Amino acid sequence: MPGRYRKISPLQAPTKPYIALGLEGSANKLGAGIIKHDKDGKTLVLSNIRHTYITPPGEGFLPRDTAQHHREWALTVIRDAIKKAEVSMHDLDCICYTKGPGMGAPLQSVALVARTLSLLYNKPLIGVNHCVGHIEMGRQITGAQNPVVLYVSGGNTQVIAYSRQCYRIFGETLDIAVGNCLDRFARVINLSNDPSPGYNIEKEAKKGNRLVPLPYATKGMDVSLSGILSAIEAYTLDKKFCADSLPNGTVSDEDIITPADLCFSLQETVFSMLVEITERAMAHIGSKEVLIVGGVGCNERLQEMMGIMAQERGGQVFATDERFCIDNGIMIAQAGLLSYRMGHETPFHESTCTQRFRTDEVHVAWRI
Known part of the structure; x- marks a missing residue:
């Protein structure tokens, strides 16, 4: 995964609670989710809000129109996620966003929102691979081992x-x-x-x-x-x-x-x-x-x-x-927080997105 790592041993139970906001917008679903890893090693889904851009029958969704939908709904979806989770932006340890793969214009819209929040609240950014987000949330919810x-x-x-x-x-x-x-x-x-x-x-x-x-x-x-x-x-x-x-x-x-x-x-x-x-x-x-x-x-x-x-x-x-199969913000928060706890951060100048971010390009540092 692009970015920088601090040298940290394999993932252990957290010594303090960690909270992350995840933002997803790689296609026609705009999602914001807040997840918490507590000191007992439990993962808690605090909120998982989503809004879908739906087109008329017989029509697909264009990148430009989808990006506009995400820009129009971003503030509402994030506010709802924060309110439901009963936390504030200051409580977050990091802000995670979908770096790719996905549709270019929607990805860029969400990345811009993530960068803005990072600057406003002085929070680390974590760029997340969309596919790895699905896998890690699936493993967490189902308990599948390998x-x-x-x-x-x-x-x-x-x-x-x-x-x-x-x-x-x-x-x-x-x-x-x-x-x-x-x-x-x-x-x-x-x-x-x-x-x-x-x-x-x-x-x-x-x-x-x-x-x-x-x-x-x-x-x-x-x-x-x-x-x-x-x-x-x-x-x-x-x-x-x-x-x-x-x-x-x-x-x-x-x-x-x-x-x-x-x-x-x-x-x-x-x-x-x-x-x-x-x-x-x-x-x-x-x-x-x-x-x-x-x-x-x-x-x-x-x-x-x-x-x-x-x-x-x-x-x-x-x-x-x-709730978890369809694109959502909580899966981005989960994968991003796992990465953050291993010492990964995405520098601001690398907080871009790409339509071609391969699953096998990610360093899965949190697994042995």
């Missing part, structure tokens, strides 16, 4: 395992992320973006029962999703496609393909690919634990499929709900 991590979100798809103070990437997407694939198809069939396109894909998929053929594109430990997206979009142009899902209980012509069938088929195919490469990583490192993080990690069908695989291997799946 899992293979499946990180699935709108902008990222990675299979990760820890080794020698680094999160190593075993496999990843070669083109678009799984969340991006689901979101783009939701726009094609005009599903609502409220609360999220992926959630509405999942809801629609539960009505489907017909599996249409789609490319199955695992490339060793990697996956490719752009071809699958093109293939499923082609079904919407077929004369057999019925743009409206048929009511539950309706007996339809066997040739008719509904949006529910396509959502079902897309989930089943893509999630099968993700389970396959995750199982390979588990076999490679001898792990029996899987931790699913990222916004797509909320998907109940993905959790179910991964659970079947893990059970067959005598293992266990760990996952969280939407």
Whole structure:
């Protein structure tokens, strides 16, 4: 992780309470969370406030408009987080912000807010890798010890395992992320973006029962999703496609393909690919634990499929709900505070952000 470190021994229980503010804004969620590490070694979530930029059905969110949303809501979200946590800005030990990866303009907006607060209240800045934030919050909430991590979100798809103070990437997407694939198809069939396109894909998929053929594109430990997206979009142009899902209980012509069938088929195919490469990583490192993080990690069908695989291997799946799966400020506060307690600070002149901040570039100093 860029910045500077003071030489400190491996992470021990804190000798005093530590409190951190985390700011997240790498995509369309603006989050502020306050976390506390107390002297008993407990981690307490004091507040976790989030506001989402939602666009009309059929539309994505542009970086410029998303950045404007973050600027307009930053003060309100931070004030709410401070109020709910019942602390003041002066009580904070550090201010943590998402350094990357993510969308450039939204990242810059949040980094500017973090720098401003740092100067106003004379607090250290901690730049945090978004992916590591997901992993550390997932580990904290679930209690997973040394899992293979499946990180699935709108902008990222990675299979990760820890080794020698680094999160190593075993496999990843070669083109678009799984969340991006689901979101783009939701726009094609005009599903609502409220609360999220992926959630509405999942809801629609539960009505489907017909599996249409789609490319199955695992490339060793990697996956490719752009071809699958093109293939499923082609079904919407077929004369057999019925743009409206048929009511539950309706007996339809066997040739008719509904949006529910396509959502079902897309989930089943893509999630099968993700389970396959995750199982390979588990076999490679001898792990029996899987931790699913990222916004797509909320998907109940993905959790179910991964659970079947893990059970067959005598293992266990760990996952969280939407409070911690979906982008949030508390995960940035958690990873940032772990880093701060190891002596890391981000100098002001390095408090920039980057759209390409790799998970395996981070020095995970707090783990042995």
